[in-house]
Amino acid sequence: MVFENTQKQLEKAKKHVELVQETEETLKYPTEAFTFSIPVRMDDGSLKVFEGHRVRYNDARGPTKGGIRYHPGVNLDEVKALAFWMSIKCAVINIPYGGGKGGITVDPHKLSKAELEKLSRGWMRKAYRIVGPDRDIPAPDVYTNGQIMAWMMDEYSIIKGEYSPGVITGKPLSLGGSLGRSYATALGGYYCVKEAVKKMEVGKTVVVQGFGNAGSHMARLLSEDGFKVIAVSDSKGGALLEEGFDYDKLMEVKTKERRVDSYPGCKKISNEEILELECDILVLAALENVVTEKNAGNIKGKMIVELANGPVNPEADDILHKNSKFLIPDILANSGGVCVSYFEWVQNKQGYYWKEDEVNAKLLEKMVKEFNATFDIHKEKSIDMRTAAYVLALGRIDEATKDKAIY
Ligand code: GLU
Secondary structure: OHHHHHHHHHHHHHOOOOOOHHHHHHOOOOOEEEEEEEEEEOOOOOEEEEEEEEEEOOOOOOOEEOOEEEEOOOOHHHHHHHHHHHHHHHHHOOOOOEEEEEEEEOOHHHOOHHHHHHHHHHHHHHHOOOOEOOOEEOOEOOOOOHHHHHHHHHHHHHHHOOOOHHHOOOOOHHHOOOOOOOOHHHHHHHHHHHHHHHHOOOOOEEEEEOOOHHHHHHHHHHHHOOOEEEEEEEOOEEEEOOOOOOHHHHHHHHHHHOOHHHOOOOEEEOOOHHHHOOOOEEEEOOOOOOEOOOOHHHOOOOEEEEOOOOOEOHHHHHHHHHOOOEEEOHHHHOHHHHHHHHHHHHHHHHOOOOOHHHHHHHHHHHHHHHHHHHHHHHHHHOOOHHHHHHHHHHHHHHHHHHHHOOO
């Protein structure tokens, strides 16, 4: 169960930071967890009911914030874990939000566009009671995108009777989206890598596990910067090419064939093998719990970048740390996404929109500052980067909890 992982990470970090009892107690439970059914009239005329969730975890620092995931594996335990991580993540990157998450248990690839729209509007027709521009602000996550955000924002605006772009982020530009949001998760991770290589010797070969939004943009950014992407994977399998992939060609193959291992001349490898390849930087950009105590000892990448949420479990963390791997944890490495979501929300509130390089410059400033704050704690206290990021975040959550002290 992945929620258990969050509590193990928290326990580990608590040894290095002093928290008031109120913070410790509230971080054990979500403030609200809502599970509901979404009836959808399918194209064949039948009615199908899907299960939806929205969890608001900790709201000490502001409205809760976090994406909505569409995946067959979605369940309340996972959504709770992801909402917990969002609470920590927003505090690491120091934006005025708590953490939330939502999801639907569904394989969206099996739905027609009309069914997907009904499902997405149906989610909002239930979740509008818990979300809101100053209460809880969703965004995209695994297998959701700008189109889905647009439908949901529209549905919320219809229910409320007023145009409400600030209720959700990751929207298309035409509906109040922000320039730079679509690739922000990867750009934030890339900025972390750039800071990290100033501090240590790391070579240029890269493996990217997971070729969705975050993973594909990361492969692009690193390739453009002279790194060599030698392996990539998606849910259908992995592809290895020692001389390095040509990014544009790879994207073309992925778009056309819907799988990366159709790349001409590559060696097909399994989703397990890709993790254990010899490389300098291993980017984990798929789902949680892919590196566990079973394979952590075989990981050869020197630097590990968690663009996904929760890809390394607590037992694997200890093994990687012992093996001197430098891991940039999810709550820092992928925080660029929610950071630019915050910028989008600010722009929605002002009704005034920024240029792309302004957005990216603001993101860079945030990432550099919080990467270094985390790195300093990691060095000072001789703890791994994840625990250091927790220490940073927990201090901030604790301060807000103390200042409110309403209990
Ligand atoms: N789903 C993304 C994450 O896990 C983005 C959340 C957001 O932008 O609110 O961080």
